[in-house]
Amino acid sequence: MSKGLKRLKEGDFNVMEQESFPDGSVLITLYNRKKDKTYRFRVKDLYGENEQEVDIATGKPIAKRDIRSSVPKVPEKGKRPG
Amino acid sequence: MGDYPDYTDIMQIIGSDIMVPMDIQAAYIMMPIDLQAAYIQMPVDIQSQYVTLDINIKTSEALVNVDIAAQAVGNIGIDIKAQTVGNINVDIAAQTVGNLAVNIAEAVTLNIDITAQTIADLKINIDAQNVGVYLQPEWSAKRDEDKVIRRVNDGYTDYPVPGTKTLYIGSLSFHLAASVGADADKNQIGAVELTDQTAGLIIASVGGNGGGAVTFATPLIIPGGHTARLSLFDLTNHDTVGRATAVGYEI
Numbered sequence: 001m002s003k004g005l006k007r008l009k010e011g012d013f014n015v016m017e018q019e020s021f022p023d024g025s026v027l028i029t030l031y032n033r034k035k036d037k038t039y040r041f042r043v044k045d046l047y048g049e050n051e052q053e054v055d056i057a058t059g060k061p062i063a064k065r066d067i068r069s070s071v072p073k074v075p076e077k078g079k080r081p082g
Numbered sequence: 083m084g085d086y087p088d089y090t091d092i093m094q095i096i097g098s099d100i101m102v103p104m105d106i107q108a109a110y111i112m113m114p115i116d117l118q119a120a121y122i123q124m125p126v127d128i129q130s131q132y133v134t135l136d137i138n139i140k141t142s143e144a145l146v147n148v149d150i151a152a153q154a155v156g157n158i159g160i161d162i163k164a165q166t167v168g169n170i171n172v173d174i175a176a177q178t179v180g181n182l183a184v185n186i187a188e189a190v191t192l193n194i195d196i197t198a199q200t201i202a203d204l205k206i207n208i209d210a211q212n213v214g215v216y217l218q219p220e221w222s223a224k225r226d227e228d229k230v231i232r233r234v235n236d237g238y239t240d241y242p243v244p245g246t247k248t249l250y251i252g253s254l255s256f257h258l259a260a261s262v263g264a265d266a267d268k269n270q271i272g273a274v275e276l277t278d279q280t281a282g283l284i285i286a287s288v289g290g291n292g293g294g295a296v297t298f299a300t301p302l303i304i305p306g307g308h309t310a311r312l313s314l315f316d317l318t319n320h321d322t323v324g325r326a327t328a329v330g331y332e333i
Binding site for chain 1: 243
């Protein structure tokens, strides 16, 4: 859960603006005056069972970098790498 | 011999370290005390049906603990003049509290906790350099407890109020305009509505052509644990853009 979504659920903000998209997701902007921070995030099925944060621009699930895919495999014993 | 012996004697005690434990038991006690010293500690425990206690302490440092347990507490006048006033703890446990006049002529933090079944006159005169009285909405804004919930374009916005708080809404407003120029001269009828989704109640609504606003004399209340829904209705036959706003505070 991002900080913004956490702040929304705790009510820890002073101003909230919400805009809906045709795909059912909502773009939320929060401002917390005491911390002087603005949070912006997009969520599908907000408050629902399948709640999911998505990319703000595209509305698609946020891609997570697979760290393990960039680590070279250890070659088998006796075999050359590659 | 039915009379009590009469002791009238003046005590003058001069010393650098004086301790005079006194235990007086009588039907009538009159004990004017005048203490002048650099340091005075005087625990006083008076239990009686009627107490008149005049104490005049002039010192650079004084610790006075007064515990009065009586059936009737009359006027308690406390006049403290000092350069530094620390904590003033006054604990009055009585069935009837009459006049309680507190006059503090310094900039101090005053915490008053009065637990009584009957309070007659409570007069507090604070002669301080900075005293402010705020209405709750202004006070909430100063404490960053204000809340603005805004809906962009047609639809609704839900806000679950945290269980430990209560949401107070003081005003509702909205505006609506055609999203293309060709529709700009048409009626832009719309409405904004505040609903308590949990209770299933429409709390307030306001409509208008191009927009509308209302301020409530008494704040609308959404209790903690309930979901407040702010809805913007586009009642036109064309595409529009608009905003709906609910302004209040949450404490």
